[in-house]
Amino acid sequence: MSGxxxxxxxxxxxxxxxxxxxxxxxxxxxxxxxxxxxxxxxLGREPLTADRVGALLAEEFGPPPGETPTMAAATLLDRLAxxxxxxxxx
Amino acid sequence: xQPAPGTGQVARRVVPIDAFGVPVTVRVGGSRAAELEAELAxxxxxxxxxxxxxxxxxxxxxxDDDEEAMAAAREEGVLAGTDLRAVMEWxxxxxxxxxxxxxxxxxxxxxxxxxxxxASGATAVLVGPxxxxxxxxxxxxxTRFGYVTDETVAIREDLSVLAYPKPLSVRRGxxxxxxxxxxxxxxxxxxxxxxxxxxxxxxxxxxDTGPDLPEVEPVPTVQALAWLGEQSSFxxxxxxxxxxxxxxxxxxGGVRRVRYRESAALLGVVETALGTAP
Numbered sequence: 001m002s003g004x005x006x007x008x009x010x011x012x013x014x015x016x017x018x019x020x021x022x023x024x025x026x027x028x029x030x031x032x033x034x035x036x037x038x039x040x041x042x043l044g045r046e047p048l049t050a051d052r053v054g055a056l057l058a059e060e061f062g063p064p065p066g067e068t069p070t071m072a073a074a075t076l077l078d079r080l081a082x083x084x085x086x087x088x089x090x
Numbered sequence: 091x092q093p094a095p096g097t098g099q100v101a102r103r104v105v106p107i108d109a110f111g112v113p114v115t116v117r118v119g120g121s122r123a124a125e126l127e128a129e130l131a132x133x134x135x136x137x138x139x140x141x142x143x144x145x146x147x148x149x150x151x152x153x154d155d156d157e158e159a160m161a162a163a164r165e166e167g168v169l170a171g172t173d174l175r176a177v178m179e180w181x182x183x184x185x186x187x188x189x190x191x192x193x194x195x196x197x198x199x200x201x202x203x204x205x206x207x208x209a210s211g212a213t214a215v216l217v218g219p220x221x222x223x224x225x226x227x228x229x230x231x232x233t234r235f236g237y238v239t240d241e242t243v244a245i246r247e248d249l250s251v252l253a254y255p256k257p258l259s260v261r262r263g264x265x266x267x268x269x270x271x272x273x274x275x276x277x278x279x280x281x282x283x284x285x286x287x288x289x290x291x292x293x294x295x296x297x298d299t300g301p302d303l304p305e306v307e308p309v310p311t312v313q314a315l316a317w318l319g320e321q322s323s324f325x326x327x328x329x330x331x332x333x334x335x336x337x338x339x340x341x342x343g344g345v346r347r348v349r350y351r352e353s354a355a356l357l358g359v360v361e362t363a364l365g366t367a368p
Contacts, residue, residue, distance in 0.1 A: 015332040020312045022319070024332055029319040031312060 005047040005089045006077050008040055023085060030083050035061060039076050040085060047089050050074040103127040106146065108139040109189035110197070110244035110252035113146035116181060120154030120163075120170065129174060130181070133257035133271040136237075136281060147192060149184050153177050178271045182259060186242055189254075195327035197252070198245040198334055200318065202294075203228035204286075205235035206251070207364050211285040213251045214360045215243045217321050218294030223353055225258050227294065230353040231360055232279030238286060242323070247334070249341050251286035255279075288338060290363035293317055293347040300351035304359050307347055311336060314345035 012024040019034035032040070035057060042048055042056050053076070054069030064072035080086035103123050105116040118127045131138070152163050152170035163170035169180040190199055202217035203224040214235070218224055228240035239254040246252070257271035274281070293309060309317070315335045325331045339345050348359050361367040 012326055013330050013332040015312065015315055015336050017311050020310075022312045022316045022332060024319065024326070027326055029316045031316045 003049055003051075005049050006043055006053070006081075006086050007047040007089050008043040009085055009087050011085065014040075023083075025084050028083075030085065032085075036076055036080060039073070039080060043086055050077055053077065105130040105134065106139060107134055107137050107185055109137060109185055109256070110193070110239075110242070110254040112189035112192045113139075113144055114149060114185050114188050115146040116149045116151055116185070118151050118153070119168070120152035120160070122153040122155065122174075125174060126151060126153040126177060129178060129271075133178065133273045134185075136255035136274055147188050149181065149188055151177055151181055151184075175270050178257075179259065179269055182257060182271055186254075186256070190242060190323045193244065194324035195329075198247075198328065198338065199323040200243045200245070201241070201321040201323070202243045203231075203240045204238035204243045204251060205231040205360065206238050206282055206286050207289075207366050208236050208280060208283055209366075211283050211287055212289035212364045212366075213238060213286045214290040214292060214363055215245070215251070215288055216292045216294050216356070216360075217243075217318060218296070219321060222294045223296040224294065225260065226353045227356055229258060229260070229277055229279070231356060232274065232277070234357060235280065235360065235364075236282040237274045237279040238282045245288055245338065249288045249338065251288055253282040253286060255282055288342055290360070291318070291338060291342050291345045292359065292363060293345060295347055295349045296351065296353075297349075298351060300349050302351065302355075304348050304350035304355045306359055306362075307349075309345045309347050311339050311344070314339055318345070 014021055014023040021032045021037040023030045039053055050073045051070050054073035058069040077086055103118045105127055107114045150168040152168050154160055155172055157172050160170040160172055169177055169184055171177045200217050202215050204213050204215045206213040216227055225240045237255050240258050244252040255274050257273050259269040260272050261269055315332055318335050319325055328334055
């Protein structure tokens with residue numbers, strides 16, 4: 001796993017309730033799970049590595065089944081990046 | 091006022107329309123302008139007027155038997171044709187689009203129909219995409235409640251609703267193509283009262299295999315906002331658009347979804363939502 005750090009990208013608006021959220025980004029509405037919502041919240045505070053994101057999620061939600069926290073975090077970060085919600089810092 | 095382009099030698103006429111407060115003037119030309127003007131005045135009677143005092147937005151239309159002339163007019167942006175019903179259908183979309191564009195960033199505009207309690211102005215907003223049965227629902231509900239609109243529900247930040255009782259586009263008999271614009275009065279609908287205010291938001295989920303009795307369920311706010319957002323016009327132009335939608339959802343006590351088959355079954359749903367059940 002590289003030591004790349006990730007950060008949030010700007011969005012038009014977002015609404016969080018009950019841990020889940022809906023985000024308005026680039027003219028699209030994206031509904032996010034509690035895990036993804038948490039990732040964005042953490043990235044909103046500071047850029048983080050996948051290792052760190054994984055550790056924070058494991059602390060909050062428990063260890064992911066069948067994979068390491070870092071692997072789970074990397075998958076989530078990739079999905080958020082595909083939705084235009086996160087990016088690796090240059 | 092400049093003449094409508096491409097409308098030939100016949101005197102031009104104007105029909106002022108109030109589309110949820112947006113003044114839209116339809117300029118009518120062509121050798122059958124009088125016929126089109128009369129049809130517009132009849133179908134749009136409940137939207138007649140100048141709207142606000144602002145300079146009206148213009149929509150040009152023409153009706154003429156000369157197809158070549160009408161084709162030339164269309165090249166110039168005129169809603170021109172030889173078929174009255176077709177021109178009326180185009181105009182319905184054009185007036186709505188013009189008004190929506192004019193209010194981008196100011197009003198929350200949902201793809202939906204709306205009806206209101208004639209006594210209180212409490213308004214039920216029924217949201218759905220094209221084909222969800224908005225016009226059918228408005229027609230079914232509008233004889234019990236005041237007809238507010240069948241297409242675009244315009245809501246101010248204070249949750250007041252702007253009436254847009256436009257003609258209803260209904261199919262011509264058994265024909266599969268083409269719609270005719272029926273005035274709400276012609277369909278026996280009740281006019282909207284003053285002081286409309288959003289009191290219920292219901293997502294329409296109609297299908298031919300839907301339940302006999304309508305099934306109503308609350309929609310979690312996050313999902314509701316995503317759904318409503320998809321059925322909004324110019325959402326991105328509003329400041330904090332999701333907060334705006336959330337405020338609406340909160341004010342009406344949460345968004346509900348109704349699964350149903352026949353629009354007549356919606357009557358009880360709306361009566362319950364507005365607290366007007368007998």
